[in-house]
Amino acid sequence: MAEKKNSFVMYTDYMEQISMLKREQRGDLFTAIMAYADNAELPDMDDVTRMAFCFIKSQMDRDKNKYLDTIEKRREAGKQGGRPKANGNDDKAKKANGFSENQTEAKKPDNDNVNDNDNVNDIKKKGTNVPKESARFEPPTVENVIGYCHEKGYKNVDADRFVDFYASKGWFVGKNKMKDWKAAVRNWERQESEGKTKPGPRTGEKPKNQFQQFPQREVDYDALVMQGLQDM
Structure with a gap:
């Protein structure tokens, strides 16, 4: 009809x-x-x-x-759901859009992260060191110091004393902000160990150490050790 x-x-x-x-x-x-x-x-x-x-x-x-x-x-x-009929122009359209019949995975779009990774890889291939972002310093707790000393087998570091000392200094080493508390612990252990292994004074003699300028002068050894660690 x-x-x-x-x-x-x-x-x-x-x-x-x-x-x-x-x-x-x-x-x-x-x-x-x-x-x-x-x-x-x-x-x-x-x-x-x-x-x-x-x-x-x-x-x-x-x-x-x-x-x-x-x-x-x-x-x-x-x-057909509004889709135009297939014709010879479909192949041209597919090629223009980067489509291939052998393509099994959708092409991933480029992004800034991919470009950044490529740049890092190029730098590594050329032997150039990639700058590392400095980690933010976090003061250790007494438990942190005890754990690290136990791990390293240190016997001469008083964790409470270590934390109290640097906390009173605002965690500064000399004029610089502390960056690695573990390095400070190692230095503390080294100084304490050297002080305890030195030969003792003869009977009737006053103790001598590396910080004395004159044999007859008495010096607070612990205070000088703390000052030496602070100036490192």
């Missing part, structure tokens, strides 16, 4: 044929046009009116066929 259309297009070009008709003929022509558009029975027309109608009818048929063709294309597109 033909698709019924409830409208049609009137062209100004029809005026050339209409102007040749009388008033009554024009009425018959208009009635015939309306009837034909509605698939109804045509009225009686004389030869002149019928000739004008045939000219207009041909244009109406072309318009109707074009309309039906458009409807059919939309119907087919709807069945």
